[in-house]
Amino acid sequence: MKKGLIMVFIGIVAIPLFIMTFEIFGMIVNHASTGVQTNRLRRNIVNAIPNTKIISSESRTGNTSGTGNHVDCLTQITFTSTLSLSDVRDKLDNTYDWNDSCYVKKTEKEGEYLFFLLNSAPFADNIEGH
Numbered sequence: 001m002k003k004g005l006i007m008v009f010i011g012i013v014a015i016p017l018f019i020m021t022f023e024i025f026g027m028i029v030n031h032a033s034t035g036v037q038t039n040r041l042r043r044n045i046v047n048a049i050p051n052t053k054i055i056s057s058e059s060r061t062g063n064t065s066g067t068g069n070h071v072d073c074l075t076q077i078t079f080t081s082t083l084s085l086s087d088v089r090d091k092l093d094n095t096y097d098w099n100d101s102c103y104v105k106k107t108e109k110e111g112e113y114l115f116f117l118l119n120s121a122p123f124a125d126n127i128e129g130h
Contacts, residue, residue: 023127026122026123026127027123027126027127027128029121029122029123030073030121030128031061033061033121034059034060034061034073034074034075034121035059037059037075037117037119038057038059038075038077041075041077041117042057042077044092044095045077045079045092045115049079049081049083049088049091051081052079052080052081053080054078054079055078055079055112056076056077057075057076057078058076058077059074059076060074061073061121061128063128063129068129069125069129070120070121071121071124071126071128071129072118072119072120072124072129073118073119073121074116074117074118075115075116075117075118076115076116077114077115078107078115079112079115080111080113081111081113082111085104085105085113088104088113092104096117101117101118101119102116102118104116
């Protein structure tokens with residue numbers, strides 16, 4: 001009887017501990033994925049577009065839409081270029097598919113562009129998205 005109660009107690013403690021550890025691991029992986037995405041995008045912009053200067057780089061991991069239970073990796077990079085918008089897109093066409101989750105647009109300043117990239121996180125159902 002005593003061994004049975006000990007096993008139940010261990011189960012009561014171990015299961016939540018396992019779930020918390022898995023969620024924390026998922027958060028770490030999701031944030032690392034956003035960092036990799038941001039660094040890759042910065043590198044791709046600088047390598048593909050001549051005479052580019054990165055003005056700002058922002059990234060966020062979490063529920064970016066405010067609805068649903070999911071985690072996203074969001075990267076926004078503002079950069080300058082002497083190229084036109086269509087030329088900037090052409091330079092990055094081989095790497096990115098242009099859609100609502102991935103686009104580049106002109107800002108209000110001349111020669112300045114904003115690249116927006118939103119992807120689902122590896123652990124999209126993580127607690128961070130709730």
